[in-house]
Amino acid sequence: MDFEMLATRYKDELLNNVLPFWLEHSLDRERGGYFTCLERDGGVFDTDKFIWLQGREVWMFSMLYNNVEKKKEWLEAAVHGGEFLKKYGHDGEYNWYFSLTREGKPLVAPYNIFSYTFAAMAFGQLSLATGDPEYARIAKKTFNLILLKVDAPKGQWSKAYPGTRNLKNFALPMILCNLALEIEHLLDEGFLLKTAEICIHEIMEIFYRPELGIIVENVDAETESLSDTFEGRLVNPGHAIEAMWFIMDLGERLGRPELIAKAVDITIRMIEYGWDRQYGGIFYYKDWLGHPLQQLEWDQKLWWVHMETLISLLKGYQLTGSEKCLNWFKKIHDYTWKHFKDQEYPEWFGYLSRRGEVLLTLKGGKWKGCFHIPRGLYQCWKTLEKIASSPVGASTGNSGIFKNDH
Known part of the structure; x- marks a missing residue:
């Protein structure tokens, strides 16, 4: 596999396609701030x-x-x-x-x-x-x-009505893992380490459920047990996979290889759980008991889910040499570049049907902005460069697995 070529591809997409789109169309020169609701061609809607x-x-x-x-x-x-x-x-x-x-x-x-x-x-x-x-x-x-x-x-x-069903949500400890490292230069080291340990415990010991082999979105706040309710049965595979590269980064920062290994294992579990075997791509939501979901968009394929998955797989491979990470990366790289990248205009689509058809041609809106695509391209670029120059990358040889990329 030519990791150097792949690194160049992600770098070029970031610097010569995606970032210029936001610089040209997003800045509100008159009022300040940014426009994020952008049409396919960058027009503000x-x-x-x-x-x-x-x-x-x-x-x-x-x-x-x-x-x-x-x-x-x-x-x-x-x-x-x-x-x-x-x-x-x-x-x-x-x-x-x-x-x-x-x-x-x-x-x-x-x-x-x-x-x-x-x-x-x-x-x-x-x-x-x-x-x-x-x-x-x-x-x-x-x-x-x-x-x-x-x-x-x-x-x-x-x-929520107080006292009846108090659920704890996965999203906040997940984002705090990343945020603590982001502003590490502003925090006392002891406080940083304490915050990191709390987040790691919640993600890896509370929201990760070994009895299910997956991460759930909500648990009972008092007992930290599973809740057989709409919210309690909810699984967001992309959320869990994204959190795993945050955990890998913390594992590197703290010198804890066992934490990295567990994050890689959960990454693979969540991809296998969330992968659509009929049409490809990763489902947006699932119910861990297999019941119908209240989220009508449950079967859509979203930009951020797939970009965050690419990051986690590359970091997992770079840090552990996991061949499962490399094989899944190939599959999801192919799916993501084929379906989300706009071949006619800059930037990438965000919302696909289950079959992989573009549902909305917007490049930015209320939820999609200048973040997951450029951050993902940056993270993949930099991680691929590490792999290309490391024993992990060198040990795989040039398998030709990406020989059709251009």
């Missing part, structure tokens, strides 16, 4: 601004500036979004709204904890890019608020 997508885009350009090249246009794009967020994105106490009008007026109250997490990520990377202590202060303040909300993420905006 809605001007509302969603805080977690604003934060993700600030993070993206800051991270690339910090890690790839000190390009002026990337830094300017990051600061452009960061200043908009700093001015309009919160209520003055760093409670981050969910969405704003184009001008920056609040539309939806700060009910969503992920507005906070991506604001913290954004300002953490932006502080590194600029050296501005104000950005660092915002990141730390927001992170502290997140920790205060861990037990009740939606706070006063929760729709």
Whole structure:
């Protein structure tokens, strides 16, 4: 397998196709911030601004500036979004709204904890890019608020009736694994290690259920047991697979090879569980008892699920040499590049039917922004470079498994 060629392919797609699309079409030069609701050709179809997508885009350009090249246009794009967020994105106490009008007026109250997490990520990377202590202060303040909300993420905006069915959700410990490393430069090392251990325990010991061999989305908050309900039976294979490369990164950071090995094993289990054997691709949702789901989009194939899976498989192979990771990477690489990459316009499609047909031609919207595709391309590029220069990559030889790639 020619890992160098593959690395070049992912790098070229990121730098010459995907990033130029967002730089050209996303920046709102008049009002600040970013447009994320973009048609196939980049035309803006809605001007509302969603805080977690604003934060993700600030993070993206800051991270690339910090890690790839000190390009002026990337830094300017990051600061452009960061200043908009700093001015309009919160209520003055760093409670981050969910969405704003184009001008920056609040539309939806700060009910969503992920507005906070991506604001913290954004300002953490932006502080590194600029050296501005104000950005660092915002990141730390927001992170502290997140920790205060861990037990009740939606706070006063929760729709659940208290005391009847209190469920704990997988998404928050999952994102905290990644966030802690993202803003490590702003945290005391002892606090970082404590936070990491808590997240690892919850993900690998509570939400991973050995009796099922999979990760579930919700457990009973008091007993940490399974819940035979719609929410309790819900499985999101992509969520679990994405979390596994966060765990692999933590395993590297903490020097824990056994944690990496377990994350690789769960990655393979979740792919085998989520893979559509009839049409290919990974299902969006499943029910661990096989019952009908309330999510009508359960059988769709989504961009982020497949991109995050590619990252986890490459990291798993790079760190452990797992041939299962390499074989699954080949299969999902082929599916992803064939179905999600737009062959006529820049950027990638986000939503496919079960059969792999494009459902929506948008390149960005309320949920899809400048994040999973570019981050995934970056992570795959860098991991492939490591494999190409490591004994793991060299030991496989050139199998020709990607000989049809061009």
